[in-house]
Amino acid sequence: MPGMPWEPSLPTSKLGDDADFGLLISAISTKLINSPLAQSHHHIEEALALLGRGDRKDRCYVFRFSDDYHTMSNTYEWTNEGIQGHQHELQNIPTRRMAYFYETIRDQGLFVVNNVHELGSEAGEFRSELVREQIGSMMAVGMYLEQRLVGFVGCDLVNRYTEWTDWDIRQLRLVADMIVNTIARHEAEQRLRLTEQKLLEANAKLAQLAREDGLTGLVNRRGLDEALDFELRRAIRGQQQLALLMVDVDFFKGINDHYGHVYGDEVLTAVAAILQTHFKRSGEVVARFGGDEFLVVCPQAIPSELVEQAEKVRLQVQQLKLHDTLSVSVSMGLYVTIPAPGTTRDSLLRQVDAAAYQAKQNGRNRLEIAPLHIK
Numbered sequence: 001m002p003g004m005p006w007e008p009s010l011p012t013s014k015l016g017d018d019a020d021f022g023l024l025i026s027a028i029s030t031k032l033i034n035s036p037l038a039q040s041h042h043h044i045e046e047a048l049a050l051l052g053r054g055d056r057k058d059r060c061y062v063f064r065f066s067d068d069y070h071t072m073s074n075t076y077e078w079t080n081e082g083i084q085g086h087q088h089e090l091q092n093i094p095t096r097r098m099a100y101f102y103e104t105i106r107d108q109g110l111f112v113v114n115n116v117h118e119l120g121s122e123a124g125e126f127r128s129e130l131v132r133e134q135i136g137s138m139m140a141v142g143m144y145l146e147q148r149l150v151g152f153v154g155c156d157l158v159n160r161y162t163e164w165t166d167w168d169i170r171q172l173r174l175v176a177d178m179i180v181n182t183i184a185r186h187e188a189e190q191r192l193r194l195t196e197q198k199l200l201e202a203n204a205k206l207a208q209l210a211r212e213d214g215l216t217g218l219v220n221r222r223g224l225d226e227a228l229d230f231e232l233r234r235a236i237r238g239q240q241q242l243a244l245l246m247v248d249v250d251f252f253k254g255i256n257d258h259y260g261h262v263y264g265d266e267v268l269t270a271v272a273a274i275l276q277t278h279f280k281r282s283g284e285v286v287a288r289f290g291g292d293e294f295l296v297v298c299p300q301a302i303p304s305e306l307v308e309q310a311e312k313v314r315l316q317v318q319q320l321k322l323h324d325t326l327s328v329s330v331s332m333g334l335y336v337t338i339p340a341p342g343t344t345r346d347s348l349l350r351q352v353d354a355a356a357y358q359a360k361q362n363g364r365n366r367l368e369i370a371p372l373h374i375k
C-alpha cells in the first residue's frame with residue numbers, strides 16, 4: 001500500500017511571490033474549510049479554479065485511486081477558458097496503462113513534466129495520453145489520508161510549457177492537502193449520516209419487532225395494550241363507540257395433541273389471516289392476545305356490521321382444510337361500548353373475555369355479545 005514518500009515538511013527554497021501565494025492559499029482554505037457537504041463538490045472545483053486562475057494553469061484536477069490501486073478516476077476538474085475538459089473520459093483508467101506515472105507518484109509523491117517531448121519511451125502510454133490532450137507541461141502531487149496514497153492533484157499547461165519551480169510544487173502540495181482534508185471530512189460526515197440512518201432504521205425495526213407476534217405477524221400483546229389505550233382515550237374524548245372482539249380457537253389443546261404443534265401453528269396462522277382480511281379498516285387492530293386467543297379492536301364501530309363480519313370469520317374458519325380430518329372452529333365474544341371517563345383497558349378486556357367465555361359455555365363455534373352497552 002503506497003504511503004507518504006516525503007517528509008511532510010515544506011521545501012525551504014526561496015519561493016516566488018510570497019504575498020500572492022499566501023493570498024491564494026488563504027482564499028482556497030476559506031473556500032474549503034467550512035464547505036458544507038452539499039456544496040463540497042462545487043467548492044473543490046472552485047478551489048481548483050483559484051489554483052489555475054490568471055492563466056497560470058490550463059487544467060487543474062483531482063484523481064482518486066480505487067482502494068486496490070487497479071484504477072484511477074478523475075473526480076474534479078477545472079479548465080481554463082477555451083480548454084477542453086477530459087474528466088468524463090478519464091474514469092476507471094487502469095493504473096497499469098499509466099504505469100510510468102503511477103509508479104512515480106506512488107514512490108515519490110510527485111510527478112513533474114516540464115516539456116512532454118522530453119519524456120522518454122519508458123513513459124509509454126502515459127506520454128501518448130499527454131500528447132492526445134495536447135499537454136505541454138504537467139505536474140501532480142499525491143493526496144494522502146492517514147499516510148495512505150488515495151489520489152493526486154495535478155495541473156496541465158496546454159500547448160505551452162513551463163519550468164515548474166519549488167514554489168509551484170509547494171503550492172500544489174498545500175492545495176492537495178486542503179482538498180484531501182475536505183474530501184476526508186465529507187466522507188466521514190457521509191459515513192456518519194449513513195450510520196445514523198441505519199441506526200434509525202434498526203431502531204424502528206426493533207420497535208416494530210417488539211410489537212409483533214413472531215408466529216402470525218399480528219400485533220402482539222404489548223402492541224395491543226398500546227393500541228387499545230390509544231383508542232380508549234380517543235373514544236372517551238370523542239364519546240364514540242369502541243368495540244372489542246375476542247376470538248378463541250376451540251379445543252386447541254386437542255388439535256395440538258392429535259395433530260402436533262406444527263398443525264397447531266398452522267391453525268393459528270390461518271385464523272390470523274382470516275381475521276386480517278375482515279378487519280382492515282383504518283384504526284382496526286388485529287392482535288394475538290395470547291396462546292390461541294385473538295383480539296380485534298374496532299374504533300367507531302357499527303355493531304350490526306361487526307356481528308356480520310364476525311359471522312363471516314366464524315364460517316371461514318369452519319371451512320379451513322388444513323388436514324383431512326381436522327375441523328377448526330372459533331368461539332367469539334363481542335363487546336361494544338361508549339366508554340365513560342375513567343374506563344380502563346382491563347375493564348374492557350374483562351367484559352369481552354366474559355362474552356367469549358359465554359360462547360364456550362353455550363356450545364362453542366358461536367358469537368356471544370356482552371349484553372350491557374350494546375346498541
Ligand SMILES: Nc1nc2c(ncn2[C@@H]2O[C@H](COP(=O)(O)OP(=O)(O)OP(=O)(O)O)[C@@H](O)[C@H]2O)c(=O)[nH]1
Nearest residue numbers: 248249250251252253254256261264265291292360
Ligand atoms: N401450536 C401452538 N400451541 C400453542 C401456542 N401457544 C399456546 N398454545 C397451546 O394452546 C393451548 C390452549 O389450550 P386451552 O387454553 O386449554 O384451550 P382449548 O384447548 O382451545 O380449549 P377451549 O378454549 O376451552 O376450547 C395450550 O395447549 C397451549 O400449549 C402456539 O404458539 N402454538
